[in-house]
Amino acid sequence: xxxxxxxxxxxxxxxxxxxxxxxxxxxxxxxxxxxxxxxxxxxxxxxxxxxxxxxxxxxxxxxxxxxxxxxxxxxxxxxxxxxxxxxxxxxxxxxxxxxxxxxxxxxxxxxxxxxxxxxxxxxxxxxxxxxxxxxxxxxxxxxxxxxxxxxxxxxxxxxxxxxxxxxxxxxxxxxxxxxxxxxxxxxxxxxxxxxxxxxxxxxxxxxxxxxxxxxxxxxxxxxxxxxxxxxxxxxxxxxxxxxxxxxxxxxxxxxxxxxxxxxxxxxxxxxxxxxxxxxxxxxxxxxxxxxxxxxxxxxxxxxxxxxxxxxxxx
Amino acid sequence: xxxxxxxxxxxxxxxxxxxxxxxxxxxxxxxxxxxxxxxxxxxxxxxxxxxxxxxxxxxxxxxxxxxxxxxxxxxxxxxxxxxxxxxxxxxxxxxx
Numbered sequence: 544x545x546x547x548x549x550x551x552x553x554x555x556x557x558x559x560x561x562x563x564x565x566x567x568x569x570x571x572x573x574x575x576x577x578x579x580x581x582x583x584x585x586x587x588x589x590x591x592x593x594x595x596x597x598x599x600x601x602x603x604x605x606x607x608x609x610x611x612x613x614x615x616x617x618x619x620x621x622x623x624x625x626x627x628x629x630x631x632x633x634x635x636x637x638x639x640x641x642x643x644x645x646x647x648x649x650x651x652x653x654x655x656x657x658x659x660x661x662x663x664x665x666x667x668x669x670x671x672x673x674x675x676x677x678x679x680x681x682x683x684x685x686x687x688x689x690x691x692x693x694x695x696x697x698x699x700x701x702x703x704x705x706x707x708x709x710x711x712x713x714x715x716x717x718x719x720x721x722x723x724x725x726x727x728x729x730x731x732x733x734x735x736x737x738x739x740x741x742x743x744x745x746x747x748x749x750x751x752x753x754x755x756x757x758x759x760x761x762x763x764x765x766x767x768x769x770x771x772x773x774x775x776x777x778x779x780x781x782x783x784x785x786x787x788x789x790x791x792x793x794x795x796x797x798x799x800x801x802x803x804x805x806x807x808x809x810x811x812x813x814x815x816x817x818x819x820x821x822x823x824x825x826x827x828x829x830x831x832x833x834x835x836x837x838x839x840x841x842x843x844x845x846x847x848x849x850x851x852x853x854x855x856x857x
Numbered sequence: 858x859x860x861x862x863x864x865x866x867x868x869x870x871x872x873x874x875x876x877x878x879x880x881x882x883x884x885x886x887x888x889x890x891x892x893x894x895x896x897x898x899x900x901x902x903x904x905x906x907x908x909x910x911x912x913x914x915x916x917x918x919x920x921x922x923x924x925x926x927x928x929x930x931x932x933x934x935x936x937x938x939x940x941x942x943x944x945x946x947x948x949x950x951x952x953x
Contacts, residue, residue: 547924567923613903620900627884636863636886693883700904842864842888849889 557758562688565631573757577687578632579648580759585625586643586650590824592618594658594667603661610707611664617704621697628689644829652810653736655818662715662722662729668708670730670737670775676701677771678741686758709778716782723783730779731787738802739810741768747807772800866915867893869900871907879911887912 548568556563563569592615599615602608626636642648653671658664679701683694715726742764745751754760762770779786790803812818864886870879882901887893893912902910921929937943946953 564923566920616899617903620903623885623900624883630866630884640863696883839862839864839888842892843862846888 554756557686557756561686562691563686564688572753573759574632576754576757576759577690578629578634580754581625581629581632581690582634582639582642583649583651585622585629585639586648587654588618588622588625590643590650590654590828591671592622593824593827594654594656594820595664597658598661598664601661602664607711614668614704614707617700621693621700624693624696625690628693631689640832644825644832646816646825649814650824651740652813652818653740654824655813655821656732656736657819659732660725660729662712662725663733665708665711665715665726666729666733668704668706669712669778670708670733671740672701672704672708673775674737674740674771676705677767677774681760681762681767684758684761690759709782712784713782716784727784730784734787735805735809736813738768738772738805739813741765741771743807743810769799772802773798776800864888864892867897867912868915868918869893869897870911870913871897871901872909872911873907875908879909882906884915885912 550570553563553568553570553573556567563573595611595615595618599608599611602611626639629639630636639648643650653674658667676698679694679698683691683698685691685694712726712730715722742748745763745765748764751760751763755763776786776791788803791800793800813821816822865888867885867887869882869885871882872879882897885893885896885900887896890912894910897910897912901907933939
């Protein structure tokens with residue numbers, strides 16, 4: 544019999560397509576990679592509520608407002624599924640939030656861009672959620688059980704997010720000249736940051752190779768990015784939007800679109816904290832977390848009071 | 858801030874339709890039963906996923922250890938006579 548607590552046995556289970564559960568043996572580096580990736584994913588869902596929350600009170604109709612509220616509530620829920628799944632790895636929620644607020648943990652850099660007008664809400668739903676879905680569909684088959692189950696649940700809910708965004712864009716492209724210009728402007732600003740969401744090229748991605756070997760990631764950054772590009776360009780063309788890239792073209796042989804090189808300087812600048820909204824996003828999170836402290840205190844006091852009563856009646 | 862916590866951990870089980878078994882859906886944080894039930898409802902049943910919810914403090918769940926899997930689950934493999942297909946029925950027997 545082989546040793547069930549060895550890295551070789553672990554890799555064998557992974558190669559057999561088995562899921563790893565919280566109490567199973569796993570190499571430290573696997574656990575660390577998951578903690579980093581899952582918490583980053585959870586933080587992204589929660590910070591991602593801010594650019595859209597900015598437009599709830601200014602949604603152009605009651606229908607649009609209801610939809611936006613439901614979508615943002617979903618994002619909050621997705622953050623909670625992911626935090627719970629990540630907690631099974633032995634890190635507490637308090638620690639995760641401290642890591643986010645101290646800047647030790649990252650979140651998707653896309654949320655450091657501002658949502659300037661209503662067309663941005665369309666572009667966020669269509670492009671940002673669209674990119675997230677491509678990544679998350681792939682992660683449904685991730686090797687860590689709790690992460691995989693959270694992804695299945697999230698994917699069921701996400702497709703409405705992307706469709707509502709595309710609907711906004713399509714509607715604006717059928718509207719006045721000004722509305723069309725707004726939609727195109729949003730496309731111009733969100734296209735490249737959306738492509739950056741998949742992370743650096745495979746050749747420059749320090750965390751990728753182990754993640755693929757352990758089947759945490761089932762496809763590489765570049766493979767996922769290509770899938771998104773191939774899906775999205777025809778959607779843009781269908782409603783009359785221009786892809787803001789003079790050099791993109793369809794490679795007839797492979798059936799894939801080729802695009803210009805991504806501006807990686809911008810990518811690194813935003814990740815390192817110099818995007819338009821990095822400070823604003825974190826300040827907002829810290830402020831509301833601190834202002835909510837009394838609610839948590841009150842909830843605990845209420846619990847204590849009832850525990851005492853129960854003890855007295857025993 | 859030392860006293861600040863994220864409340865207790867609870868496990869959530871959802872019954873999707875009357876008559877079906879309750880399935881584990883995930884977890885929530887809450888300070889008491891009422892909050893746990895409310896949070897479970899908000900987080901896990903936004904699209905008609907359930908007709909009934911159970912919540913219980915995670916600390917009361919007792920789980921088997923994966924190291925014991927051989928001892929716990931292997932013995933059932935050699936008792937194929939527990940399955941109906943093990944038995945040979947006479948030709949022509951019906952409704953059995």
